[in-house]
Amino acid sequence: MIKVGIAGASGYTGLELLRLLIKHPDVEITAVTSEKHQGQKLADVFPSFGGFSDLQFVSLSPAIADTCDILFLALPHTTAMNQVPAFLTGNCRVIDLSADYRLKSAEIFEEWYSVPHEQKEALSQAVYGLPEMHRDNIRSAKLVANPGCYPTSVTLAVAPLVKTGWVDLDTIIADCKSGVSGAGRKLATHTQFAECNEAVSAYGLATHRHTPEIEQEISALAGRDIRVTFSPHLMPMTRGMLSTIYINLKKDLELEALGKHYREYYKNEPFVRILNLGTFANTHHVAASNFCDIGLQIDSRNRRIILTSAIDNLVKGAAGQAVQNMNIMLGLDEKTALDSPGIFP
Ligand SMILES: NC(=O)c1ccc[n+]([C@@H]2O[C@H](COP(=O)([O-])OP(=O)(O)OC[C@H]3O[C@@H](n4cnc5c(N)ncnc54)[C@H](OP(=O)(O)O)[C@@H]3O)[C@@H](O)[C@H]2O)c1
Incomplete structure (x- = not known):
């Protein structure tokens, strides 16, 4: 059995890791941490x-890495950033759900997170854990930086277009909506029931920290710097994330050709579903599952492609993707413990 530890197991993504891993046939959960x-x-x-479990919460310490083969870090960003090199000294491999090791450039991290990144060596080892783009590197990675939820939904939707020459990559606009669990379990005024129920609000316009992550991955595919306009919104729902993405076309394109291209691009991906033409993504259809559903439309009057992409922020946007990465790292069937249609309604 693979021994697994979860740091931050009392938070929303940590609890979701527990829910998935407790049913994983190859895994034994050996440690769960919570300070509180x-x-x-x-x-x-x-x-x-x-x-389902007799586990007892312990405090986070470097010794935890000695007791497990895989350590998931489901902690607020920067909480364990400086402990990661210590976790990696033995045989333990780390999957970090925070943003600490996602950006390849320490300078860009410092610019967006306003804290110094002092772990340059570990940063250079980290593999960005989006399996659909980096599966081969994930297999042998010692440290996987699990992607953010918004970057997962936007990057998976845009990636198939990047090398086609069909669109103007300098016109990407991602209008995204997240359920309240995206903000984590810690108390905050804007996520209190009376403030977020029956309300939709935009936040972080032009400044949200997931912007450089989306740009990093799309730029890497394009082979040049790409900027995106990214507009997140908070929705009065518990889980789920929907991204509606607009990109200008450079030439006339039939919807059937676009659909054929997307289905071909993702034909071997177990967790990306290209929806039937005329059907658009809906958070209900991916709730509690590891799927990313992508819907396609062409607005020919305005020469624009409109993509819709739905994930569960806690599953494909966090814990499910982390388990998918673990399965890849261990050479297991990638779908183990994740092969479920989720819940509807
Ligand atoms: N929520 C999402 O949809 C989502 C999606 C993708 C990525 N992420 C990322 O995943 C990470 C976890 O997010 P979350 O939503 O699960 O957060 P959360 O619900 O607020 O949980 C945070 C966890 O970290 C622990 N913790 C907090 N401060 C700590 C400290 N100083 N030392 C040790 N443990 C500490 C908490 O434990 P106690 O308070 O019990 O001590 C709790 O278990 C974040 O980096 C987040 O950005 C979240």
Whole structure:
């Protein structure tokens, strides 16, 4: 059995890792951390795990890496950034769900996160964990930087267009909506029921930290610097993320040709579904699943492609993708513990 630790197991993505890994046939969860709940039993704090686990929360320490083969870090960004090199000294491999190792450039990280990045060596080892783009590097990675939720939904939708020459890559606009669990479990005024229920609000316009991550991946595919306009919104729902993306066409294009190209591009990807033409992505259809659903449309009057991309922010946008990465790293069937249609309604 593969021994697995989850740092930050009392948070939303940590709990989602637990939900998925507890049913994984090749995994034994050996450690779960929470500072607030250390010493308490997981099932006492979170009764949904009653009957499934006798685990007890411990405090995060470097010693945790000695007890596991894979350590998931489901912690706020910068919390464990400086501990990662210590976690990597032995045989343990790390999958970090935070943003600490996602950006290849320490300077760009410092510009957007306003903290110094002092772990340049670990940063240079980190592999960006979007399997559809970096599967071969993920296999042998010691440190995987699990992508952000918005970058997952936007990058998967845009990637097939990048090398076609059909679109003007300098016109990408991503209008994205997230459920409230995207902000994590910590208390904050804007995520209190009375403030976010029955309200839709834009936030982080032109400044959101996922912008350079989306740009990094699309630029790498394009072979030149690409800028995107990224506009996130908070929606009154618990989980789910929908991105509607607009890109100007450089030539006339039939919707059937676009559909054929997308289906061919993702034909071997178990977790990307290209929707039937005329059907658009819906967060209900991916809830609690690891799927990314992509819908296609051409607005021929305005010579624009309109893409819709739906994921569950906690699954393909975080914990599910992290488990997918773990399966790849261990040479297991990539779909293990993830092969589920989710829940509807
Ligand atoms: N939520 C999403 O949809 C999503 C999607 C993609 C990526 N992410 C990223 O995943 C990471 C976790 O997000 P989340 O939404 O799960 O956050 P969360 O619900 O706020 O959970 C944070 C976890 O970190 C622990 N923690 C907080 N401060 C700590 C500290 N100083 N030392 C040790 N442990 C600490 C908390 O434990 P206690 O408070 O119990 O001590 C809790 O278990 C973040 O970096 C986030 O950006 C989140």
